[in-house]
Amino acid sequence: MHRQKMTYALKDGELIDISSVDRGLKCGCVCPSCNQPLIAKKGEKMVQHFAHKSTDECEYGYETSLHLLAKEIISKSKKFTIPSVYVEFHSYKEKEYISQSKEITVDRIELEKSFGGIIPDIVIYCGEKKFFVEIFVTHKIDEEKLNKIKSAGISTIEIDLSKMDREITDNELSEMLLKDSKEKRWIYNAVSEYYQKQFLRYAEKIPTVEHGLATHSSYCPIGQRVWRGKTYANVMDDCIYCPFCISYEEDEESDEPYTYYLLCTGKSGISSIDDIKNMRNREKNKY
Ligand code: SF4
Ligand SMILES: [Zn+2]
Numbered sequence: 001m002h003r004q005k006m007t008y009a010l011k012d013g014e015l016i017d018i019s020s021v022d023r024g025l026k027c028g029c030v031c032p033s034c035n036q037p038l039i040a041k042k043g044e045k046m047v048q049h050f051a052h053k054s055t056d057e058c059e060y061g062y063e064t065s066l067h068l069l070a071k072e073i074i075s076k077s078k079k080f081t082i083p084s085v086y087v088e089f090h091s092y093k094e095k096e097y098i099s100q101s102k103e104i105t106v107d108r109i110e111l112e113k114s115f116g117g118i119i120p121d122i123v124i125y126c127g128e129k130k131f132f133v134e135i136f137v138t139h140k141i142d143e144e145k146l147n148k149i150k151s152a153g154i155s156t157i158e159i160d161l162s163k164m165d166r167e168i169t170d171n172e173l174s175e176m177l178l179k180d181s182k183e184k185r186w187i188y189n190a191v192s193e194y195y196q197k198q199f200l201r202y203a204e205k206i207p208t209v210e211h212g213l214a215t216h217s218s219y220c221p222i223g224q225r226v227w228r229g230k231t232y233a234n235v236m237d238d239c240i241y242c243p244f245c246i247s248y249e250e251d252e253e254s255d256e257p258y259t260y261y262l263l264c265t266g267k268s269g270i271s272s273i274d275d276i277k278n279m280r281n282r283e284k285n286k287y
Contacts, residue, residue: 003057004137004167005049006031008065009038015068018048025053033064047167063137066173067111067121070135073174078106080124080177083157083184087195087273090247092240096273098191101180118148120156132156134187141187149188158187198276199246202268208235208260221266235262243271
């Protein structure tokens with residue numbers, strides 16, 4: 001695997017680009033991760049880069065230099081663009097958007113600070129709110145860290161640079177941070193999680209049954225079809241396109257193989273985020 005080389009390093013505590021330093025050890029730079037002296041390799045053939053004076057290249061040098069560069073870019077512009085927030089379903093139902101991708105004003109930014117055992121790469125503060133940003137080059141966020149993030153309820157964005165097989169330039173990184181980009185996504189969003197749970201709260205589990213070649217829901221709260229006084233729906237013809245179908249999946253709790261069920265919000269009439277908000281208001285006003 002190609003390992004990206006450091007093109008930014010620390011000199012007297014400041015992040016500096018290789019083009020602005022002297023060649024060799026005279027550069028006076030240290031690695032932002034291990035603090036060891038660096039040599040500025042400024043030959044003609046290869047991309048100019050920093051190498052550790054000792055033969056060992058450290059594991060986190062490049063990533064740490066990117067964190068510092070990201071901090072510098074965001075601190076200078078005081079801007080950051082967050083990706084759109086939505087709820088996705090385990091069915092054909094279209095995503096429900098909570099907000100579109102938007103530019104926010106950043107008040108403060110911190111690097112690698114500990115939050116109850118979680119050390120995010122970057123923390124961005126915006127008014128009363130904060131969120132984490134993880135830059136993924138070679139070390140993807142692991143299950144344990146993600147679970148801790150979820151229990152802390154702190155929304156987290158990942159910027160995935162793992163497919164980039166060369167050093168990223170400051171212009172490219174600026175573009176990714178300050179504009180909406182495909183490399184950036186929420187790996188956990190507290191608002192999306194909240195609405196996901198609300199949809200589940202208003203849903204009921206409806207088993208499906210095989211009828212010849214068709215699959216039917218064992219009951220349909222909106223009375224899509226009626227047979228001998230009992231309601232039902234044809235899963236492929238009705239439920240798949242129904243705005244109340246939030247999930248259609250295999251029932252892992254069932255002893256029988258190939259048993260499927262629907263999660264249907266038809267009874268509560270909830271098919272959108274707006275419906276949830278209205279329902280919440282109605283519930284509040286009841287008491
Ligand atoms: S998903 Fe729609 S059609 Fe299917 S059972 Fe529920 S309400 Fe009826
Ligand atoms: Zn190092």
